[in-house]
Amino acid sequence: MAGPLKRYLFTPGPSPVPPVARAAEGREMIHHNTPEYWEVVDGIRRGLGAVLGTRHEVLLLGATGTGAMEAAVASLVGEGDRVAVVDAGKFGERWSEMCRLRGARVVPVRVEWGLAVDPEGVAAALAQNPGVRALFVTHAETSTGALFDVAGLARVAHGAGALLVVDVIGSLGADEFRFDEWGVDCAVGASQKGLMGPPGLSFAAVGPRAWEAMEGRRPGSYYLDLRLHRSRVSARKHLCTPPVSLARALLASIEAVLAAGLDLHLRRAAALARAVRRGLSALGLELFTRAPLSSALTAVRVPSGMDSTALLHHLHRRYGVTMANGLGQTRGRMVRIGHMGYCGGFDALAAVSALELGLADLGWQGAPLGAGAAGVVEALAGEPDLWGGPSSEPGVAGASAQAPPVDAAPRGSGTPGPARGGGLP
Numbered sequence: 556m557a558g559p560l561k562r563y564l565f566t567p568g569p570s571p572v573p574p575v576a577r578a579a580e581g582r583e584m585i586h587h588n589t590p591e592y593w594e595v596v597d598g599i600r601r602g603l604g605a606v607l608g609t610r611h612e613v614l615l616l617g618a619t620g621t622g623a624m625e626a627a628v629a630s631l632v633g634e635g636d637r638v639a640v641v642d643a644g645k646f647g648e649r650w651s652e653m654c655r656l657r658g659a660r661v662v663p664v665r666v667e668w669g670l671a672v673d674p675e676g677v678a679a680a681l682a683q684n685p686g687v688r689a690l691f692v693t694h695a696e697t698s699t700g701a702l703f704d705v706a707g708l709a710r711v712a713h714g715a716g717a718l719l720v721v722d723v724i725g726s727l728g729a730d731e732f733r734f735d736e737w738g739v740d741c742a743v744g745a746s747q748k749g750l751m752g753p754p755g756l757s758f759a760a761v762g763p764r765a766w767e768a769m770e771g772r773r774p775g776s777y778y779l780d781l782r783l784h785r786s787r788v789s790a791r792k793h794l795c796t797p798p799v800s801l802a803r804a805l806l807a808s809i810e811a812v813l814a815a816g817l818d819l820h821l822r823r824a825a826a827l828a829r830a831v832r833r834g835l836s837a838l839g840l841e842l843f844t845r846a847p848l849s850s851a852l853t854a855v856r857v858p859s860g861m862d863s864t865a866l867l868h869h870l871h872r873r874y875g876v877t878m879a880n881g882l883g884q885t886r887g888r889m890v891r892i893g894h895m896g897y898c899g900g901f902d903a904l905a906a907v908s909a910l911e912l913g914l915a916d917l918g919w920q921g922a923p924l925g926a927g928a929a930g931v932v933e934a935l936a937g938e939p940d941l942w943g944g945p946s947s948e949p950g951v952a953g954a955s956a957q958a959p960p961v962d963a964a965p966r967g968s969g970t971p972g973p974a975r976g977g978g979l980p
């Protein structure tokens with residue numbers, strides 16, 4: 556192939572990182588024990604509080620999302636404790652594996668991949684297994700695209716005297732989340748998804764019941780002990796050398812989200828999700844999931860007889876387009892398309908067009924070429940606010956608020972005006 560191929564990242568994490576965050580990441584190194592770095596940390600903690608909907612403590616960790624999950628388990632669960640886990644996909648499974656490794660007795664509440672989690676079913680499991688210390692759940696199960704009812708699960712957990720611990724790694728910045736209002740006790744998230752940061756940072760929000768539950772207990776980790784992190788932060792100290800550059804990038808991304816408005820950011824993710832799904836259904840493809848869906852990603856089955864691994868390799872090599880395969884039991888049968896964060900309408904269009912081109916290249920003739928793209932355009936027509944990606948310039952309140960280009964026609968003229976001081980290419 557001649558020359559570099561432009562890359563398109565349509566995976567459900569990492570997601571594309573806006574230029575303002577990449578620029579922040581590339582700045583000259585500073586020491587972490589400086590007012591400059593504390594401004595970064597405080598800015599992230601404040602911003603995350605707004606995105607999570609909490610006034611409680613949010614701690615930043617130098618680890619990926621799995622590290623934050625492990626911090627919650629190491630800090631809240633001890634040997635012999637009884638815990639329950641909603642296991643409806645790969646990441647629910649991960650909670651179970653971690654709790655078992657910690658020596659806990661796990662009550663798994665298994666739900667078939669792609670189906671909804673019914674809080675009443677979870678309530679019944681908790682009633683049959685009294686003494687559960689904490690219920691671990693996933694908000695958006697990235698292996699299937701399903702979104703679970705955290706408010707309902709919080710009611711059920713508290714009704715059984717258990718804490719509610721939620722993995723919001725896949726959902727935050729794409730789906731609404733309300734830590735305080737829903738009564739969540741601990742939520743763990745990561746930088747590289749709907750918040751548009753580079754991978755490598757994670758965080759834990761912790762409410763008063765969870766702090767209380769940690770008192771007098773021996774943590775299962777030094778590096779991931781949430782109480783130790785909290786005491787360091789309140790003394791304005793760091794437990795270790797933090798990933799300064801990643802934190803600067805994450806702050807820039809969160810500021811861009813908040814400058815545009817969290818509401819617009821979530822509405823855009825929802826609109827892109829609808830558009831991608833309309834495009835896929837115009838192609839006659841079947842979504843994997845029958846549960847309520849997260850706006851972060853869409854999991855779609857490949858046509859029978861086709862191997863998604865071959866399709867994804869082809870898209871990557873031929874078109875520079877990266878999407879994700881199914882995980883675990885769905886590998887080879889599914890494509891997962893990320894459309895959260897720094898994505899706009901043209902990304903939705905590119906993703907669906909790439910998929911239909913790739914399917915046609917591999918011999919599939921299920922729909923006329925262009926049908927999927929038409930579905931995306933139809934879904935997004937009339938939603939001009941949602942075509943652009945989130946603004947990546949600090950202080951610019953979203954694509955729709957940007958100044959028009961210098962050669963734009965006066966309002967209402969219907970045709971582009973003459974260039975003043977240089978036109979567009």
Ligand SMILES: Cc1ncc(COP(=O)(O)O)c(C=O)c1O
Pocket residue numbers: 567568619620621622646693695696697722723724725726745
């Ligand atoms: C829902 C969910 N939980 C946990 C993880 C693991 O996070 P990380 O890969 O950052 O460790 C992911 C990442 O894909 C995820 O989507």
